[in-house]
Amino acid sequence: MKLDSLEDMLAFGQKIATRLQGGEVLELVGDVGAGKTTFTKGLALGLGVQGTVQSPTFTISREYETSSLIRLVHYDFYRLQEAGIMADELFEALNDPHNVVVIEWSDSVAEVLPEDRLTIAISLVAGDETAREVSMHAGGVASTRLLGEKA
Numbered sequence: 001m002k003l004d005s006l007e008d009m010l011a012f013g014q015k016i017a018t019r020l021q022g023g024e025v026l027e028l029v030g031d032v033g034a035g036k037t038t039f040t041k042g043l044a045l046g047l048g049v050q051g052t053v054q055s056p057t058f059t060i061s062r063e064y065e066t067s068s069l070i071r072l073v074h075y076d077f078y079r080l081q082e083a084g085i086m087a088d089e090l091f092e093a094l095n096d097p098h099n100v101v102v103i104e105w106s107d108s109v110a111e112v113l114p115e116d117r118l119t120i121a122i123s124l125v126a127g128d129e130t131a132r133e134v135s136m137h138a139g140g141v142a143s144t145r146l147l148g149e150k151a
């Protein structure tokens with residue numbers, strides 16, 4: 001799927017948000033500046049998060065309460081060579097059915113991730129600074145529901 005603008009990316013995140021019930025895991029894949037955090041901002045908008053979603057680049061994780069029982073937990077493991085204690089924290093977050101867990105740069109925690117997760121790959125489009133190519137893969141029942149109608 002091709003998204004033409006930043007606004008389209010936010011709208012895409014908002015659309016996915018409408019399908020969330022809690023307990024879902026979203027793995028965001030893509031280069032630096034692809035739009036993983038921007039997508040998460042759209043997700044947060046759709047979930048009714050108050051205030052600004054900031055990249056967890058330095059804090060590794062950030063949590064947001066939403067307008068429902070869902071809690072948005074956003075990770076960025078870019079700076080982590082070894083998951084260590086963060087893998088334990090992630091594991092706990094994954095086991096709370098109220099949490100929607102979003103992960104950027106998941107390589108170091110790959111073994112902790114459940115198979116039932118929605119992997120969203122975002123890539124830049126040559127010659128168009130605001131366009132992004134997006135593809136999705138669902139690994140189980142809960143993540144397949146996030147794909148919507150055609151799933």
Ligand SMILES: Nc1ncnc2c1ncn2[C@@H]1O[C@H](COP(=O)(O)OP(=O)(O)OP(=O)(O)O)[C@@H](O)[C@H]1O
Pocket residue numbers: 003004005006007008009030031032033034035036037038039055057076104129130131132
């Ligand atoms: N269609 C688009 N979708 C997403 N971001 C876009 C789009 N067009 C332009 N941008 C810009 O691209 C940048 C994406 O940055 P963002 O922080 O979301 O990337 P990221 O994938 O999270 O990077 P990092 O790996 O560093 O965390 C932002 O500056 C955003 O404004």
Ligand SMILES: [Mg+2]
Pocket residue numbers: 036037038055076104
């Ligand atoms: Mg980011």
